[in-house]
Amino acid sequence: MARTAYLPPVKKQEIFEKDGFQKSKNDTGSAESQIALFTYRINHLTQHLKINRKDHATRLGLLKLVGKRRRLLDYLIKTDIERYRAIIKALGIRK
Numbered sequence: 648m649a650r651t652a653y654l655p656p657v658k659k660q661e662i663f664e665k666d667g668f669q670k671s672k673n674d675t676g677s678a679e680s681q682i683a684l685f686t687y688r689i690n691h692l693t694q695h696l697k698i699n700r701k702d703h704a705t706r707l708g709l710l711k712l713v714g715k716r717r718r719l720l721d722y723l724i725k726t727d728i729e730r731y732r733a734i735i736k737a738l739g740i741r742k
Contacts, residue, residue, distance in 0.1 A: 682734055
Protein backbone atom coordinates (compact mmCIF):
# COMPACT_ATOMS: atom_id res chain seq x y z
CA MET A 648 0.00 0.00 0.00
CA ALA A 649 1.46 3.34 -1.02
CA ARG A 650 1.82 5.91 1.70
CA THR A 651 0.72 9.44 0.89
CA ALA A 652 3.20 12.18 1.55
CA TYR A 653 2.51 14.34 4.57
CA LEU A 654 3.87 17.32 2.71
CA PRO A 655 3.90 16.96 -1.07
CA PRO A 656 6.77 18.63 -2.98
CA VAL A 657 4.36 21.16 -4.48
CA LYS A 658 3.33 22.35 -1.01
CA LYS A 659 6.98 22.57 0.09
CA GLN A 660 7.79 24.70 -2.93
CA GLU A 661 4.83 26.93 -2.11
CA ILE A 662 6.12 27.39 1.46
CA PHE A 663 9.59 28.30 0.21
CA GLU A 664 8.28 30.80 -2.34
CA LYS A 665 5.58 32.35 -0.15
CA ASP A 666 7.57 35.18 1.42
CA GLY A 667 10.67 35.00 -0.74
CA PHE A 668 12.67 32.72 1.54
CA GLN A 669 14.46 31.10 -1.39
CA LYS A 670 17.64 32.69 -2.67
CA SER A 671 17.36 30.78 -5.95
CA LYS A 672 14.78 28.49 -7.58
CA ASN A 673 16.26 25.29 -6.14
CA ASP A 674 17.26 26.67 -2.74
CA THR A 675 16.00 24.41 0.03
CA GLY A 676 19.00 24.51 2.33
CA SER A 677 19.28 28.15 3.35
CA ALA A 678 18.48 28.94 6.96
CA GLU A 679 15.42 30.97 5.96
CA SER A 680 14.00 28.14 3.86
CA GLN A 681 14.50 25.60 6.62
CA ILE A 682 13.03 27.88 9.29
CA ALA A 683 9.94 28.46 7.12
CA LEU A 684 9.48 24.72 6.62
CA PHE A 685 10.02 23.96 10.32
CA THR A 686 7.48 26.63 11.24
CA TYR A 687 4.88 25.08 8.94
CA ARG A 688 5.54 21.64 10.43
CA ILE A 689 5.45 22.99 14.00
CA ASN A 690 2.07 24.61 13.36
CA HIS A 691 0.77 21.38 11.81
CA LEU A 692 1.93 19.24 14.76
CA THR A 693 0.55 21.73 17.27
CA GLN A 694 -2.89 21.40 15.69
CA HIS A 695 -2.55 17.60 15.75
CA LEU A 696 -1.65 17.64 19.45
CA LYS A 697 -4.65 19.80 20.32
CA ILE A 698 -6.84 16.94 19.09
CA ASN A 699 -4.65 13.99 20.17
CA ARG A 700 -3.43 15.01 23.62
CA LYS A 701 -1.92 11.63 24.48
CA ASP A 702 0.26 11.32 21.37
CA HIS A 703 3.61 11.51 23.17
CA ALA A 704 5.69 10.43 20.17
CA THR A 705 4.42 13.40 18.16
CA ARG A 706 5.03 15.66 21.15
CA LEU A 707 8.66 14.56 21.27
CA GLY A 708 9.03 15.19 17.53
CA LEU A 709 7.50 18.65 17.98
CA LEU A 710 9.98 19.51 20.73
CA LYS A 711 12.88 18.40 18.52
CA LEU A 712 11.62 20.56 15.66
CA VAL A 713 11.30 23.57 17.93
CA GLY A 714 14.90 23.02 19.05
CA LYS A 715 16.15 22.76 15.47
CA ARG A 716 14.37 25.97 14.53
CA ARG A 717 15.75 27.71 17.61
CA ARG A 718 19.31 26.69 16.68
CA LEU A 719 18.86 28.00 13.14
CA LEU A 720 17.48 31.28 14.47
CA ASP A 721 20.45 31.55 16.86
CA TYR A 722 22.78 30.98 13.92
CA LEU A 723 21.09 33.80 12.00
CA ILE A 724 21.41 36.16 14.98
CA LYS A 725 25.16 35.52 15.10
CA THR A 726 25.79 35.79 11.36
CA ASP A 727 23.30 38.35 10.02
CA ILE A 728 20.88 40.13 12.35
CA GLU A 729 18.95 41.70 9.45
CA ARG A 730 18.12 38.29 7.95
CA TYR A 731 16.99 37.18 11.43
CA ARG A 732 14.71 40.19 11.85
CA ALA A 733 13.25 39.68 8.37
CA ILE A 734 12.42 36.00 8.96
CA ILE A 735 10.93 36.68 12.40
CA LYS A 736 8.73 39.42 10.97
CA ALA A 737 7.66 37.40 7.90
CA LEU A 738 6.70 34.29 9.89
CA GLY A 739 5.27 36.08 12.89
CA ILE A 740 7.42 34.21 15.40
CA ARG A 741 9.44 35.66 18.24
CA LYS A 742 12.00 34.48 20.74
